Amino acid sequence: MMKMRESATSRCYDLWSKFYDYTFGALVHKRQIRALEELRPSPGDRVLDIGVGTGMTLRHYPDNIKVVGLDLSAGMLRKAVDKIRDDNLRHCQVIQADAMFPPFAEQSFDHIIISHTVSVVSDPPKLMRWAQRLVKPGGRVIVLNHFQSNNKPVALVEKVVNPICVKVGWRSDLSLEEALEGVDLKVLYRFKMSLVDLWQIVVLTDRESAESA
Template sequence: MPDFFEDVARKWKSFSGGRHPSTRIDEEAVLTTYARWAPVYDVVFGAAFRAGRRAAVGFVNELPPGRILECGVGTGISLPYYANDHRIHGIDLSPEMLEIARQRVADQGLPNVDALVEADASDLPDGDATFDASVAMFVMTVVPDPQAVMSELIRVTKPGGAVVLVSHFADQKGWRKWFGEKLSPLSASLGWHMDFSVERILGRSELRLVQRRRVGPFGFFTLIVFERL
């Protein structure tokens, strides 16, 4: 699987030469990229993102038992961390990632995972107010239309429920900003927007911000929790 490593190398060379990679993200590009990364995604990114995932799932596990949507479930790397009394419904755009997630559920015997469905996060197949909480981990900076995804998370979450996000945002200073810039070539190979401002997901009238804190290695990621009004 040398192709994706060559892709990273090309983007790094472009970045180092002062020519920033394109920030355009579309559905076809996301599908192609994650099909290539799926076999090694957990190895390459599992440890780096673990603290962010644990923080988001940890918040969910403090909630009463309920139906939980994980939007962008990917390889299902977070699924074993959910409390057994939650019922988990995962969606992802990538069939290759979902194949790994389904195998994980089978191998680890996770009876609380009700469904893993191929779906577009900006056009969810679920009805209004279906879930007690909706979770999107490291998703908002990769989707083509983050506002549409936010609208869908709001729509499918019950009033009084939680919308839980974790990601890296550009609203950082000092060494965190410097480190984010150095990661830009790798993030570009995955379609991530390292320049994504947190303001793009704040200020929704249907949501009340209840928690915002740094998590992960050296606080590089941010956990954001909303109450659905």
């Protein structure tokens, strides 16, 4: 099975950063904003955006919360910093770090969003376990991503094209079940923006809060 490696990913996205907003970013921008709506933060909340990339979502967060964007790629983060400066987004900050080893204490964030990043890291369940540890009880973890189809012929195509996808920066064969292996978060609900959408928005929370919801 072909997997992602952080060392190659960082170089790959440094390159992507030069045209991301006009290509893949433009294609998925409406979905990014729809996923943000699922966070439902309260004033004063701290939100972690893992794999914030070029920061296309930053200007869409309410300015009465604190947003921390984390990313591996210096190139992607430079674009995010430009947006923070140009739009005077004082409630947003970004840091360069590897989400496989996030530099935060447990339960540091009220909510977490992982947009088009769970299939980019080398170990998706590890990322999701970190999300579980970093979010406060009752907080939401929103995952926007493409997941392998349940339809066998489509899943086969996703497997066949995976080596090419890995070369350009993501896996096409990650299933939601694999991403959530050993993760103590529960899916509250998930949806696609249209019937034939390739991406889905998954809303998770801790088991106890899910059971009392």
